Amino acid sequence: MSELRRRNLGGREGRPTTPVAVRYRSRLLRYVDGNIFAALELALERPPLLRSSPPPNAIALTVVWHGQSAGRRPNRLFLTPTGVSTSKSLFPLQRGPWCYLAVNLPHASAALIEAATRVCK
Secondary structure, three states, X not given: OOHHHHHHOOOOOOOOOEEEEEEEOOEEOHHXXXXXXXXXXXXXXXXXXXXXXXXOOOEEEEEEEEOOOHHHOOOEEEEEOOEEEOOOOEEEOOOHHHHHHHHHOOOXXXXXXXXXXXXXX
């Protein structure tokens, strides 16, 4: 690959780091393939904002990553209406992925369902 092309692609070589499994309360979420996987991956590529505590309606997830940077990706994170929150940072993201996951979670709490109804109008 030419040096110019490598710089235009952000200097990446090899396969990108992607999520391969997402769990909620130790349950594997099979339906989150595609859009949610992509949302998590893209959110963590953005510059983070200052850390703040996850809101009460955050969805705690455990993520398994695959790729060259898998060891540097957070395994525990929170999907919130404003982004992906880790122990150190908030990575901005529109509310769509949170809304989708909040209304499709198995055994979602009444508070989460009510928050999704309010936020995802």
